[in-house]
Amino acid sequence: MTSTLPTASAAHARTDRTRNHARAAGAFYLITFVASIPALLLIAPVLDHADYITGAGDDTRVLWGCLLDLISALACIGTAVAVFPVVKRTSEALALGFVTARLVEAAVILIGVVSLLSVITLRQDLTGATGQDAAALFTTGKALVAVRDWTFLLGPGFMPCFNALLFGTLLYRSRLVPRLIPVLGFIGAPLLLTSGIATFFGHNDQLSAWSFLATLPIAAWELAVGIYLLVKGFRPAAPAAGQA
Template identity: 55%
Template sequence: MNARIAGALYLLTFLTSIPTLVLYQPVRDNADFVLGAGSATSVTWGILLEVLLALACAGTAVALFPIAKRRSETAAVGFLSSRLLEAGLILLGAVSLLALLTLRRDAAGADPASLVAAGHTLLAVYDGAFLVGQSLMPVLNAAFLGSVMYQSGLVPRVIPVVGLIGAPLLLASDVAILFGLYERDAPLAALAALPIAAWELALGFYLLFKGFRPSPMASRLSR
């Protein structure tokens, strides 16, 4: 049961995260969004989806922690911690955009230049929270959970191998972004994130439709 719940929640993370790429465009396309340019409704829906995304992330950690703990307590605690931290940073990003919407709604009578500067600051907070929460934390998630899944054989080993290969690639990309070698939305950044996305998507589908594979580890977990 835990496997199928975790699988459904992993797939939910994709359903709630991908649309925000479009829903947040009004903030990115309009430098004066805080003054009333662009659609606030679109951004509001994006915030709601990211709250659901954070809850789904936390849910995967809760569902898989007991399974991972029986294989490696260290890896299980590491996965739980990084996944919950990821959820917290997603909420931080959502709160920053919620504050931006509040500024926009209450902008009457305020200095426009100050409002625009505050809006850019809040968007920068979102971008920073995204880089650490939705890009760096998945590296740790893949390292901890991927090692457990590979060693236990609860899922086909090719699935965690993709995650374990993708983790250092995404880490290198995150460091490059941090030092300004390219932007977060650069094609190279998207390419570096593909293996981790593939690992999580494949894991979600497998757990939802297949559950855990029969194995010596699975037998011990069922006792």
């Protein structure tokens, strides 16, 4: 009796620790969803109107969108940092790769945010510009929006493919979640990557029907893993959960 109590207590403590990591990761995954989708709608004016920088614009709306993108980028990093202590038991190299990929994705998103904030700053500081000044301002605004468009492709467009392969492999090997969940990532990664490459070479548009369909499996994978980790946590029977 006395020999089993410490063992049960230690097992319970390990489960609690992995539970906290899983809850944090699940919450961060869901935050990326909650923040990124409305952000895309809020920044639409600066993306859709070429003369935004020289004309009237709803700067407050765009600023809110940029703030949500910032939150999404930080949550992106949080998803990897939260699970690293657990999944590194399966493969430290893959776990470190996942953290690095998330850092790259967040950094690229932030570059896009800075470019849009620069558009707002120039519009406010140089309002009323005319003639050649207005023409130069218009060209600068177009260039900054183009930077943001490329960051949207290289960040949320490309990097989720590598994230799904890295994190999905860790979850599939460790059985920390049902294997159907990482399989969604394995299906979605090549589809999204194919769509992104086609867009990169000008054969597809990021807002086309094909891009939307190619994004669905990856979105389903990230939503599924976020909800599962937040509600259920890591499966306690998995070896990685016991070693954490």
